[in-house]
Amino acid sequence: MTALQEALRLLTPFDWVAVIFFIVCFRGYGYVVDGSRRVGRRGLAQKTHEFRKLWAAELVKRSNRVGDTALIGNLVNSVTFYANTTIYIIAGLFALLGTLDQLVNITSDLPFSREVSRGLMEIKVLLVLVVFVVAYFKFTWALRQFNLLTILVGGAPDGNPDEAYNQAYIKKLARINSLAGDEFNRGLRGYYFGIASVTWMIHPALLMAFSAAIVFVLIRRDFYSEALKIMSS
Numbered sequence: 001m002t003a004l005q006e007a008l009r010l011l012t013p014f015d016w017v018a019v020i021f022f023i024v025c026f027r028g029y030g031y032v033v034d035g036s037r038r039v040g041r042r043g044l045a046q047k048t049h050e051f052r053k054l055w056a057a058e059l060v061k062r063s064n065r066v067g068d069t070a071l072i073g074n075l076v077n078s079v080t081f082y083a084n085t086t087i088y089i090i091a092g093l094f095a096l097l098g099t100l101d102q103l104v105n106i107t108s109d110l111p112f113s114r115e116v117s118r119g120l121m122e123i124k125v126l127l128v129l130v131v132f133v134v135a136y137f138k139f140t141w142a143l144r145q146f147n148l149l150t151i152l153v154g155g156a157p158d159g160n161p162d163e164a165y166n167q168a169y170i171k172k173l174a175r176i177n178s179l180a181g182d183e184f185n186r187g188l189r190g191y192y193f194g195i196a197s198v199t200w201m202i203h204p205a206l207l208m209a210f211s212a213a214i215v216f217v218l219i220r221r222d223f224y225s226e227a228l229k230i231m232s233s
Helices: 003-008 013-035 044-059 066-108 118-154 163-201 204-223 226-232
Strands: none
Touching (some): 013 118, 013 163, 013 204, 044 163, 044 226, 066 118, 066 163, 118 163, 204 226
């Protein structure tokens, strides 16, 4: 029996329920919001896409696009910051795997915590690591798509009399902008659930409670926030 199999045997039924609940919240929220047109079109992401189309429509009308490139540069800088930060977090988690004995001693002194073995703590750290690795891939894919957006801005028509071509190009600009922005949002969502995954080190009930609380916060911000009211008005 491998060390991983031995550690998995240490997981209690409550641990399994908590992890499954976490995965359902983490992946399920993205599946419902991003994959369902009926739900997604009422959210902040769809309203933002409408303004991206407006931005693209105005962009193709002007010859001087210095301001547009500056705006895209700000977006790229934001994504780059989070991608670099995620790398540091991942490196720190790998370093943490080498000091699990100290981590077990620290968590055992926390309120409501249970005494766990080194192998079980390793699985809990790996869950946090997986969440932030997923977030890193989201940020880097968003960064690449924003780079594609800069290429499209460079090739945008200027005074082209073909209106059908201009409209098709506007849709292309807005769509790649939204794809990049959506990936960035998914990366940020990974940070939210990364915080929840840390609580499993203390108690599985906390993992479930934080997962549910984060879903509530995300729903409120995506569908009932003041920002959505302003974008929709």
